[in-house]
Amino acid sequence: MTRSVRRTRRMLRLAGAGAAALMALSACSASSDSKDSSGSSGTSASPQLSGTVTVFAAASLKESFTTLGKRFEHQHPGTEVSFSFGGSDTLAANITGGAPADVFAAASPKTMTIVTDKKEAVGRPATFVRNQLEIATLPGNPHKVASLKDLTASGLKVVLCDRTVPCGAAAQKALDAGRLKLTPVSYEQDVRGALTKVELREADAAVVYRTDVRAAGDRVEGVEFPESAKAINDYPIALLKNAQNAEAAKAFIALVQSAEGQKVLVEAGFLKP
Template identity: 70%
Template sequence: MTRSGRRTRRIRRSLRASGAGAAVLLAFSACSPSTGSEQDADSAGSSADISGQVTVFAAASLKESFTTLGEKFEQQHPGTEVTFNFGGSDSLAAGITSGAPADVFASASPKTMATVTDAGVTAGEPSTFVRNQLEIATLPGNPEGISTLKDLTASGLKVVLCDQAVPCGAATRKALEAGGLELTPASYEQDVKAALTKVELKEADAAVVYRTDVKAAGDKVTGVDFPEAAEAVNDYPIAVLKGAPNAGAAKAFVELVKSGQGQRVLTDAGFRTP
């Protein structure tokens, strides 16, 4: 056989070996768990495992932002339904410790969350996900010319505050103490939304509420910042509850709240990052 023939035969053997190697490589790649398509399939599978109703007890000031996040959660996890119970954090905590069925608790202060954790009904340690600051809500256009917290003590001015048992009321008391002020309101309201509603309905001249509530009210009220608010910033903790009827969905909802997407919704509403 000529040298040319032997060379041709060696090339053919090399090509056959290369083809076999490529086939093995392709087969290995197709089976490899590190491929993007396989990861996507795993993610889709874990998402599909989340279904059913998840019940969230949340501070009244979270109503607008959590409603938006609830809708996003249902879109991301078809087959789920998020049900909310919004109200004063103290009454929500009391309901939870009394056995009210819930999956998640989001409080407007560490103190009210402590009521739940001390009762041993949280699954793990709560974590702070946002912060909130007080603001004065006045009638549209601020006809009384309110510019400071001290202005709320003026005679003849009808001012409403949150009940001192709820985080908004406790923060207001702290702000008043920081300013060395005393204020007797026309009424104490059960939660921040109830206090704001008094101004929206023109049943009060002003209320001390959260900055987020003033923003949510739009042109129904006018907001007035005051420096003492910096002394009474509230941390908002969130936790999955022990014995949650839908623990998997509860964990997924908390993850959404703390995710970049969730934080954007919350900061757009006026909340501050922790």
């Protein structure tokens, strides 16, 4: 064998070894890239939220939840928060009757029980805020209402929430604590209905939540009373069993419970849980 042939074979062997090494490096690089794209720990990133989140919430949450809904949509492009506000007992009955909803935020544990007793909630509902009663009077308080007892004065037109809804049950509890009897001119189905009667001057005063007095601005004047401390309502929130958008619903509940959500709620007049 000539020296030239041996040299040629040697060069071919070296070239082959180099190609093999290059292929091995490429394979390692591809493996590394694949690992980087899926996460070195093997966990996948959280799915991007989208679609509509349907929230059934107590009427007294309207302003603060509307604000949080807009923030949620801004934080999660492609999502929409649809609200149904009303009396907690009515909303609970709608849920147990099959109305589609992802989240339920009630104004009392008792109304939340309507839902949990029917196994319509996932897990245990969490208390996210509390609320306290206040008297809403006409602007300037022309009747000089200064206490809960003043509402029993003859000729004063007072409105209460129906006793089946949380604000009505709380008002009755406060009246019982003060050993007072009051016959209102009407019982309203939710706290907004009671407040509206005063705003429209169809009533002289109403027992509502202090959050509603604050939301009404100068349309009413608020009067605090000590018996309200005996009737503070806890507000629970829960993910519903038949939620159509469970992941987005969980994220909305997380926002409500977050420091950001709590700040919005406290500024609206709610108490921390």
